[in-house]
Amino acid sequence: MAEMPYAAAVNRALAEELARDERVVVLGEDVRAGMFGTTSGLVQRFGEERVINTPIWENGIAGMALGLAITGMRPVAEIMFADFMYLAMDEIANQIASWTYMTGGQTSVPLVIRTAGGAGFAIGYNHSQVTEASFLGPPGLKVVAPSNAADACGLLKSAVRDDDPVLVFEHKFLYFVPQEVPDEEFLVPLGKANVLRSGDDVTMVAIGSMVGKALEAAGTLAADGISVEVIDPRTLVPLDQETIFGSVARTGRLVTVEEGRKRGSVGSEIAAEAAEKIFGSLKAPVARVAAPDIPVPPGPLAESMYVPSAERIVETVRRLVG
Amino acid sequence: MTTQGAGETLAVRSIDTQTLLALHRKMVITREAEQTWSDMLQKREFYLMGHFGTGQEAVGVGLGHALEPDDYLFPTHRGIAEYVGKGMAQNDIWAEYYAKTAGPAGGKGGLHLSDYRLGLIGLVGSLGADYAISAGAALSTKLRGSDRVVVVSFGEGTSSQADLGSAMNVAALWKLPLIFAMTNNEWCELSPASEHVCTPFVAPRAEGYGIPWSVVDGNDVVAVYSAVRTVVERVRAEAGPYFLEFKSYRVGPHWSGDDGSYMCQEDVCAWQERDPIAACERRLLEEGMVSAGEISGIKKAAQAEVAAAIERARGLADPTYEEMLAGVYSGAPAGGGAREVS
Ligand SMILES: Cc1ncc(C[n+]2csc(CCOP(=O)(O)OP(=O)(O)O)c2C)c(N)n1
Numbered sequence: 001m002a003e004m005p006y007a008a009a010v011n012r013a014l015a016e017e018l019a020r021d022e023r024v025v026v027l028g029e030d031v032r033a034g035m036f037g038t039t040s041g042l043v044q045r046f047g048e049e050r051v052i053n054t055p056i057w058e059n060g061i062a063g064m065a066l067g068l069a070i071t072g073m074r075p076v077a078e079i080m081f082a083d084f085m086y087l088a089m090d091e092i093a094n095q096i097a098s099w100t101y102m103t104g105g106q107t108s109v110p111l112v113i114r115t116a117g118g119a120g121f122a123i124g125y126n127h128s129q130v131t132e133a134s135f136l137g138p139p140g141l142k143v144v145a146p147s148n149a150a151d152a153c154g155l156l157k158s159a160v161r162d163d164d165p166v167l168v169f170e171h172k173f174l175y176f177v178p179q180e181v182p183d184e185e186f187l188v189p190l191g192k193a194n195v196l197r198s199g200d201d202v203t204m205v206a207i208g209s210m211v212g213k214a215l216e217a218a219g220t221l222a223a224d225g226i227s228v229e230v231i232d233p234r235t236l237v238p239l240d241q242e243t244i245f246g247s248v249a250r251t252g253r254l255v256t257v258e259e260g261r262k263r264g265s266v267g268s269e270i271a272a273e274a275a276e277k278i279f280g281s282l283k284a285p286v287a288r289v290a291a292p293d294i295p296v297p298p299g300p301l302a303e304s305m306y307v308p309s310a311e312r313i314v315e316t317v318r319r320l321v322g
Numbered sequence: 323m324t325t326q327g328a329g330e331t332l333a334v335r336s337i338d339t340q341t342l343l344a345l346h347r348k349m350v351i352t353r354e355a356e357q358t359w360s361d362m363l364q365k366r367e368f369y370l371m372g373h374f375g376t377g378q379e380a381v382g383v384g385l386g387h388a389l390e391p392d393d394y395l396f397p398t399h400r401g402i403a404e405y406v407g408k409g410m411a412q413n414d415i416w417a418e419y420y421a422k423t424a425g426p427a428g429g430k431g432g433l434h435l436s437d438y439r440l441g442l443i444g445l446v447g448s449l450g451a452d453y454a455i456s457a458g459a460a461l462s463t464k465l466r467g468s469d470r471v472v473v474v475s476f477g478e479g480t481s482s483q484a485d486l487g488s489a490m491n492v493a494a495l496w497k498l499p500l501i502f503a504m505t506n507n508e509w510c511e512l513s514p515a516s517e518h519v520c521t522p523f524v525a526p527r528a529e530g531y532g533i534p535w536s537v538v539d540g541n542d543v544v545a546v547y548s549a550v551r552t553v554v555e556r557v558r559a560e561a562g563p564y565f566l567e568f569k570s571y572r573v574g575p576h577w578s579g580d581d582g583s584y585m586c587q588e589d590v591c592a593w594q595e596r597d598p599i600a601a602c603e604r605r606l607l608e609e610g611m612v613s614a615g616e617i618s619g620i621k622k623a624a625q626a627e628v629a630a631a632i633e634r635a636r637g638l639a640d641p642t643y644e645e646m647l648a649g650v651y652s653g654a655p656a657g658g659g660a661r662e663v664s
Contacts, residue, residue, distance in 0.1 A: 025465065049465055054492070055488065055492060055495065057454075057485075057488040057491075059485060060457065060488050060489065063454020063455045063457070064454050064458030067454065067455040067456060067457060067459035067462060068458045068459070068461060068465075069458075070443055070444070070455075071459045071463065071466075072466060075458075090451050091455075094446075094448050094451060095446060095448075095451050095455065099444060100650065102430055102434050103430070103436045103443070104425070104426065104427030104428030104431065105428065105652065106427060107443065108652035140650050142651075164652050
């Protein structure tokens with residue numbers, strides 16, 4: 001198993017899918033050069049008809065992907081920053097999400113929209129948010145948030161092969177971290193959570209960039225004698241409730257961890273489902289570790305205080321168990 | 323037509339009897355269907371609000387009829403002329419309007435009609451969303467080496483959505499087979515176009531994108547049909563976009579729930595004088611293509627077809643709760659229409 005950065009794993013997935021199916025096309029702003037390397041070099045291999053630079057028009061990138069998808073193509077669109085997903089909200093939430101239903105299945109909508117979210121560059125505001133929580137609602141979308149290079153490759157390949165619209169929230173800070181990725185071709189199925197560490201006292205559901213910190217926190221807590229099960233749902237819609245709630249039924253405690261803000265978060269949705277479905281198994285209130293409800297502040301210090309840290313996760317679990 | 327600026331004047335072609343009769347029939351059935359719909363609403367016999375296109379039938383019918391079945395058309399929200407023009411059956415339209423499972427979209431389209439057998443691949447409810455979708459469909463036809471053209475139809479009010487400029491830009495940049503077909507009916511909901519657009523005509527803006535354009539008399543079905551035929555041939559051959567502006571007028575209210583009292587009655591009367599169906603009837607009679615008896619026969623047949631379709635739709639099965647829930651994701655086709663194969 002070779003190590004490769006997350007961005008290279010995304011690139012590999014795209015190259016494999018472009019080679020496999022000629023209906024697959026990649027489109028977005030500067031995808032030929034590739035801002036973070038995720039699409040670099042593809043145009044040399046697959047040509048300008050398969051790797052398409054678009055003008056600066058996010059709603060158009062999403063809308064054109066829809067137009068391509070309902071006429072026989074399988075587009076993989078890129079929105080350069082997850083913050084700019086909001087510029088494509090009409091096409092994503094009003095059109096792409098409902099097109100299969102609205103046409104009574106006369107067509108499917110086999111498209112992927114990839115985007116890069118997250119803090120790490122300390123520039124704040126419109127280049128630092130994770131926005132996946134805003135896309136859990138519109139019915140008809142699938143939502144994926146890979147936390148490591150292997151999942152970034154395997155989930156993206158499954159997304160491209162899926163007949164429904166899939167939004168893939170990559171994390172730009174993870175892009176450059178080398179990690180192990182299997183050498184042979186592989187798929188990671190949508191809708192299947194990954195149990196990364198087993199434990200008996202607390203179930204910790206961590207998303208995207210927070211998975212690494214959750215594992216770090218679990219290590220610290222183990223030294224205190226607190227045993228934490230760490231689950232990466234990988235797919236947020238549809239959520240693998242069986243795995244997550246099966247674990248909570250054993251541990252009796254649920255903590256969610258994400259980089260996004262707390263109000264209307266992914267954790268809010270998981271907590272609400274837990275309250276409805278497994279209230280009787282809970283020994284303690286559900287805890288959500290998330291960013292504060294403020295804009296992403298600029299500067300390295302403020303950014304490091306804004307993004308949840310392993311220490312905050314540890315403190316939260318101690319309060320819950322103590 | 324005044325204020326055409328530097329736009330092209332498209333010669334009106336001669337038309338054969340059969341085509342003119344087909345256009346006439348389609349305009350008549352459009353008006354009959356919308357009139358029946360409006361009457362049913364008055365009598366509270368129907369639930370579905372309507373944005374009727376009375377007086378504008380020539381645009382939708384001429385446009386839809388000029389296209390091949392496998393050309394894609396993204397219609398407007400106004401009336402059913404475009405669907406009828408493209409060949410959609412009354413039975414299918416009314417099954418959808420009554421939200422019955424036998425409709426092409428399994429009753430899930432409702433006002434948002436689609437029929438994938440006819441290149442009618444969806445209607446958006448948020449105005450202007452289809453600029454991007456149609457550009458994507460046009461890019462798709464180009465990438466697949468197909469000779470289909472794509473038409474996106476909209477009103478002058480919807481020209482204010484920013485995506486129009488963006489779509490004209492990509493269409494010109496990539497030489498997409500995309501036709502922008504705008505109906506200027508001088509009204510945007512409850513306010514005149516003069517409160518919405520800064521120029522009397524919108525088509526000249528295409529020039530800034532290097533897109534050829536023309537303003538066409540939207541109340542003359544032959545002018546519309548022949549302009550679209552000419553433009554489609556050019557777009558198919560040269561694979562680049564075109565902007566058509568059809569000048570017409572909305573002689574009725576914006577939607578079934580408004581009385582149009584804000585409209586100037588003299589203007590309405592002046593435009594009613596230019597009614598496209600009456601004009602077509604006159605031409606058919608003057609050129610000896612039909613008799614007066616045949617004209618009234620066409621109207622009666624249209625009334626009967628609409629009535630039968632409505633009657634049939636009422637008797638169709640309603641969706642069950644389970645059927646309502648199904649079909650959010652693919653793999654659960656609920657409609658009676660054909661799946662797209664490209
Ligand atoms: C995004 C969006 N904004 C507003 C509306 C409400 N609306 C429905 S029809 C209409 C008027 C559109 O005017 P125009 O494009 O000129 O077409 P017309 O109704 O005259 O045929 C408006 C504003 C809408 N459906 N979608």
